[in-house]
Amino acid sequence: xxxxxxxxxxxxxxxxxxxxxxxxxxxxxxxxxxxxxxxxxxxxxxxxxxxxxxxxxxxxxxxxxxxxxxxxxxxxxxxxx
Numbered sequence: 001x002x003x004x005x006x007x008x009x010x011x012x013x014x015x016x017x018x019x020x021x022x023x024x025x026x027x028x029x030x031x032x033x034x035x036x037x038x039x040x041x042x043x044x045x046x047x048x049x050x051x052x053x054x055x056x057x058x059x060x061x062x063x064x065x066x067x068x069x070x071x072x073x074x075x076x077x078x079x080x081x
Contacts, residue, residue, distance in 0.1 A: 057064050
């Protein structure tokens, strides 16, 4: 009788372990899908931002030069102190 209980318990544990492994695998796959979706959204957002910056620089090159000179002036000014 004791041997039957041990066998049944062992079989139940094996089934539960297999189920947990499958569930964990499914969770990992779901996380991967969601992560890839978010990475694609971030990539698109970054690409759009760089495209906007590129277009702005093409249309207004003197603004870029003025901003670079101003930033250089500020850095030079505060490094001397």
